[in-house]
Amino acid sequence: xxxxxxxxxxGLTLGAIYGLIAIGYTMxxxxxxxxxxxxxxxxxxxxxxxxxxxxxxxQMGLSTPLAAVLxxxxxxxxxxxxxxxxxxxxxxxxxxxxxxxxxxxSAIGMSIFLQNYVQFFQGARSKPLRPILEGGLALWEANGxxxxxxxxxxxxxxxTVALMAGFTYIIRATPLGRSQRACExxxxxxxxxxxxxxxxxxxxxxxxxxxxxxxxxxxxLYYGVIDFFIGFLAGVKAFTAAVLGGIGSLPGAMxxxxxxxxIEAFWSAYFTIEYKDVAVFLVLVLVLIFRPTGxxxxxxxxxx
Amino acid sequence: xxxxxxPVRRTxxxxxxxxxxxxxxVILVLAVPIVGFQTVGTGGTLAVHLxxxxxxxxxxxxxxxxxxxxxxxxxxxxxxxxxxxGAAAGRITAPLAGSGFWFGLAxxxxxxxxxxxxxxxxxxxxxxxxxxxxxxxxxxIVVGLAGLLDLGYVAxxxxxxxxxxxxxxxxxxxxxxxxxxxxxxxxCFGLILGFPVLRLRGDYLAIVTLGFGEIIRIVLLNWAKVTxxxxxxxxxxxxxxxxxxxxxxxxEGATSFADFFGLDYESSQLLIFLYFVILGLALLTNFFTxxxxxxxxxxxxxxxxxxxxxxxxxxxxxxxxxxxxFAIGAMFGGLxxxxxxxxxxxxxxxxxxxxxxxxxxxSVVLGGxxxxxxxxxAAAALALLPELTRDVVPPEYRxxxxxxxxxxxMRVRPRGLLAHRSPxxxxxxxxxx
Numbered sequence: 001x002x003x004x005x006x007x008x009x010x011g012l013t014l015g016a017i018y019g020l021i022a023i024g025y026t027m028x029x030x031x032x033x034x035x036x037x038x039x040x041x042x043x044x045x046x047x048x049x050x051x052x053x054x055x056x057x058x059q060m061g062l063s064t065p066l067a068a069v070l071x072x073x074x075x076x077x078x079x080x081x082x083x084x085x086x087x088x089x090x091x092x093x094x095x096x097x098x099x100x101x102x103x104x105x106s107a108i109g110m111s112i113f114l115q116n117y118v119q120f121f122q123g124a125r126s127k128p129l130r131p132i133l134e135g136g137l138a139l140w141e142a143n144g145x146x147x148x149x150x151x152x153x154x155x156x157x158x159x160t161v162a163l164m165a166g167f168t169y170i171i172r173a174t175p176l177g178r179s180q181r182a183c184e185x186x187x188x189x190x191x192x193x194x195x196x197x198x199x200x201x202x203x204x205x206x207x208x209x210x211x212x213x214x215x216x217x218x219x220x221l222y223y224g225v226i227d228f229f230i231g232f233l234a235g236v237k238a239f240t241a242a243v244l245g246g247i248g249s250l251p252g253a254m255x256x257x258x259x260x261x262x263i264e265a266f267w268s269a270y271f272t273i274e275y276k277d278v279a280v281f282l283v284l285v286l287v288l289i290f291r292p293t294g295x296x297x298x299x300x301x302x303x304x
Numbered sequence: 305x306x307x308x309x310x311p312v313r314r315t316x317x318x319x320x321x322x323x324x325x326x327x328x329x330v331i332l333v334l335a336v337p338i339v340g341f342q343t344v345g346t347g348g349t350l351a352v353h354l355x356x357x358x359x360x361x362x363x364x365x366x367x368x369x370x371x372x373x374x375x376x377x378x379x380x381x382x383x384x385x386x387x388x389x390g391a392a393a394g395r396i397t398a399p400l401a402g403s404g405f406w407f408g409l410a411x412x413x414x415x416x417x418x419x420x421x422x423x424x425x426x427x428x429x430x431x432x433x434x435x436x437x438x439x440x441x442x443x444x445i446v447v448g449l450a451g452l453l454d455l456g457y458v459a460x461x462x463x464x465x466x467x468x469x470x471x472x473x474x475x476x477x478x479x480x481x482x483x484x485x486x487x488x489x490x491x492c493f494g495l496i497l498g499f500p501v502l503r504l505r506g507d508y509l510a511i512v513t514l515g516f517g518e519i520i521r522i523v524l525l526n527w528a529k530v531t532x533x534x535x536x537x538x539x540x541x542x543x544x545x546x547x548x549x550x551x552x553x554x555x556e557g558a559t560s561f562a563d564f565f566g567l568d569y570e571s572s573q574l575l576i577f578l579y580f581v582i583l584g585l586a587l588l589t590n591f592f593t594x595x596x597x598x599x600x601x602x603x604x605x606x607x608x609x610x611x612x613x614x615x616x617x618x619x620x621x622x623x624x625x626x627x628x629x630f631a632i633g634a635m636f637g638g639l640x641x642x643x644x645x646x647x648x649x650x651x652x653x654x655x656x657x658x659x660x661x662x663x664x665x666x667s668v669v670l671g672g673x674x675x676x677x678x679x680x681x682a683a684a685a686l687a688l689l690p691e692l693t694r695d696v697v698p699p700e701y702r703x704x705x706x707x708x709x710x711x712x713x714m715r716v717r718p719r720g721l722l723a724h725r726s727p728x729x730x731x732x733x734x735x736x737x
Contacts, residue, residue: 035507037514049337055352056341079337086330091711095718102718104453104510105669109710112662116704121339121358127350232658236515243508274526281515288508289500 002145003269011265012258013153013222016160019257020215021238023167023250024084024208030184030248031204032096037107038087040235041114042209046080046216047226048118051129054220065132069155069221076217077210084209085202087114093198111231119228126227129220156218163214164254167207171250176203184248233277237264240284246297255295320374328367335359408677415583419576427572431579431647433687435640438586440667440683441676442636445593447665448673449602450629451609452502453510456517457664460490460634462524462656464641469537469651470530479543483642490638494631502626509630517661524653536652540645542574543581550574582643589636590676596632605629606674659703663687666706670713672720682721 021043028036053072062068091110095103136150171177179200182190191197219234220226241260245252260280267279287294340359343350415434419427439461446454464486471477471485501512524531531537542550548561550573561577562569596602604625608615616622645651663686671682690702713721 035511037510045338051350052337052341052343052352055343055350059352075337079333082330082333086334091714094715098714098718101447101451101453101673102714104507105665106711106714108453108455108510108662108665109669109707109714111707112703113707113711116707118338120701120704121355122343123345125345127343127345130349233518236511236518239511240515275522277522278519281519284515285500285512288504288512292504292508 002140002142002147005140005147006145007265007269008262009147009149009153011262013156013261014265015241015258015261016156017215017218017222017257018234018238018241018260019254020160020163020211020218021234022241022245022253022257024212025239025242026245026247026250026253027180027204027208029242031180031187031201032092032103034092034103035107035239036087036092036205036208037104037235038091038110038114039208039212040231040233040238041111041118042080042084042087042231043212043216043219043234043238044226044228044231045083045114045118046076046209046213047220047230048122048127048216048228049079049213050076050217050220051127051226054129054132068132069217073214073217076213080213080216081206081210083114084205084212087209088202088205093201111235115228115231122228124228126225128225131224132221152221156222159214159218160254163211167211168250170207176200180204236284237277237280240280240287242294243284244287244294246294248298249294249296252294252296316378317375320371320378323374324367324371327370328363331363331366332359335362408680411677411680412587419579424572424575427575427579429688429691431575431582433684434579434582434586435644435647436664436667436683436687437680438582438589438640438643439637439664440671440679441586441589441593442633442640443664443668444674444676444679445596445605445636446629446633447668448675448679449593449597449609450605450626451673452626452630453507454513454630454633455510455665456513456515456520456658456661457633457637458656458658458660459513459517459520460493460637461641461644461660462520462653463490463493463634464638465645465651465655466524466531466537466641467638468642468645469540472540472645473537479541479642479646483639486642487635487639490641491631491635493638494634495627498627498630502630503623514658517656517658521653521656524656531653534653536650536654537645538650540649540651542578542649543646545577550577578643578647582640582647585639585643589639590680592632592636593676601625601628662703662706666710669710670721675720678720 021039024039024042025036028034028039050072053075054068057068057071062071087110091106092103095106133150133152133155136148136153138146138148140147171180179190179195180203182193182195183197183200187197190200215234219230237260238257241256242253243256244259245254245256260283263283264276264280268276271279336356336359339362340354340356342353342355344353345351415430418430422430439457443454443457446452446457467486467489468479468482471482472479477485497512497516498509501509525534527533544550545561548559548564550561551569560569561567561573567573597606604615604620608620608622608625612622615625644655648655664683667683667686668679670686671680672678686706690697
């Protein structure tokens with residue numbers, strides 16, 4: 001029971017990280033109708049910026065962990081958002097009216113480029129970071145097994161919930177969110193009614209990248225080690241989460257992220273840790289066979 | 305005339321200057337965190353090294369390139385050169401496309417002559433290049449003809465290679481018995497994988513194949529009891545020439561190739577033979593594709609690529625047609641993998657990473673989707689360039705440049721550098737796009 005609870009907590013933490021990345025996939029898919037393959041690399045860049053900021057802050061002698069995390073959060077979100085904006089501007093916008101494979105190929109090219117760009121300048125070795133936030137709460141104790149929640153896990157979940165609430169507010173109640181929903185429904189009509197479509201799409205990429213940066217920061221803190229390749233698997237898993245929740249649906253992405261996190265945690269705990277990535281992939285294929293619209297998604301209607 | 309043109313050019317210069325400054329600013333912002341601060345591991349902890357001169361150089365380079373592009377573009381637009389350039393480019397590429405057959409024939413002649421004039425290293429390299437060409441042609445069926453994005457093509461390559469590796473070492477199957485089985489297994493994998501996904505929107509296929517490529521690698525790494533894990537499988541026997549082995553001393557009750565033809569034994573005989581095996585396999589792929597394009601199923605692939613809804617409306621079963629393209633492409637990937645295993649004698653999961661998939665996809669995308677000649681040239685170039693420039697350009701640049709080239713080609717010539725991605729047949733009234 002204790003073991004089960006512990007895995008539940010670990011899975012939820014992992015799920016929060018995947019969910020934040022998945023939102024980026026889902027928002028872009030909703031508006032532009034394409035898979036942003038470079039999103040996993042944006043997450044990876046976010047985690048690198050977080051790592052570098054932590055190192056610099058430590059060099060400057062900042063020792064309050066919570067303040068350091070908050071400062072790094074802002075820095076990482078800002079710079080990563082620039083990456084998201086640039087990727088859209090360079091690789092996707094010129095191809096918006098090209099044939100259907102062109103943006104996908106350009107996206108995969110961008111992904112390859114970003115991965116090797118980081119490898120080139122930061123090296124291929126994995127980068128360790130000393131734990132910033134330590135300690136935790138013992139929740140429950142039985143048969144010599146203690147169920148623990150670390151402060152870091154609490155911060156990750158709380159931050160994710162807060163960001164989710166904030167973004168739901170932006171989508172529901174701000175002019176930007178209204179334009180986004182309008183573009184999602186009909187881009188041409190929205191443009192005719194005075195919505196700046198280019199700007200709205202840019203902002204979608206910026207928001208997705210900022211969330212991916214938060215996920216990257218959390219990943220860096222949680223695992224304590226990153227390398228240039230983490231974006232690949234995290235990207236596939238987060239995309240699986242987005243599909244599982246129903247692509248195009250924001251709460252769906254979060255739900256899918258949590259489910260994928262739980263599946264991965266429990267699979268590693270009760271079956272084999274080597275095949276945890278295979279399990280996630282199996283989920284993707286099963287969802288596509290039996291419920292391609294996902295848990296919360298609407299069926300897609302193809303218009304001629 | 306000149307008086308009129310001058311102010312136009314000056315405003316053009318101002319805008320391109322502003323434009324270039326903007327590009328430089330963006331590069332500056334992007335490069336500062338990743339390029340400016342480089343993390344270096346020193347005894348367990350990380351130190352940050354400053355490299356702001358690189359950041360400055362990148363920003364300056366971006367500024368210069370953008371400014372140059374702006375000036376040249378503005379000048380070309382104002383003086384009508386760009387239209388002339390376009391026409392000139394058309395004049396150069398049009399006969400190239402038209403005489404593709406002769407180019408192909410010349411290339412083929414060169415490929416046939418090569419093993420008789422070149423040294424051992426070049427024959428070996430030639431076989432490797434031909435493997436990539438075959439993979440490019442195989443993937444071209446999926447990406448170029450049917451318009452399906454397959455990001456895990458190397459998985460089928462791996463299935464073929466491990467089919468040969470496992471059957472040959474566990475059950476002593478000969479290469480020629482393994483070859484069709486490798487194609488069959490890879491094709492079956494394609495069917496199993498494609499079946500659930502191809503009913504859906506095309507983009508899902510991309511991510512599922514991406515995942516599948518990684519899964520195959522993970523299974524090969526971790527299923528150590530069968531695949532020997534990261535150590536790989538060695539000692540894969542080389543193919544024989546109609547039962548005549550390429551050995552110095554023939555085994556009991558058999559004649560070796562050299563004895564049978566009364567030649568002196570030379571180890572390069574096997575190399576030359578392997579070279580012709582892959583040449584034959586690659587040509588088979590090419591021939592198969594060219595013939596399929598003239599069959600109803602090939603026409604259906606191209607039609608589906610152009611307009612899926614129209615195809616459904618006239619009664620083409622989109623799922624089956626896509627599945628056939630995916631499975632046939634997978635089969636050729638498997639055949640190439642079988643050869644790869646026999647050629648190298650040794651296979652390990654290291655050879656089947658996503659980077660390989662990316663290189664194969666790049667050869668299809670850069671060469672021209674749907675064009676056999678373009679894909680062959682691009683595959684050969686991508687396989688050869690890193691070998692030839694090994695001393696000049698560090699290998700880390702390779703994928704960096706490939707990724708950038710893919711984005712660039714999509715922006716400039718979305719249908720590929722050399723050839724155009726036009727359908728094999730068109731209704732005469734419809735203008736060629």
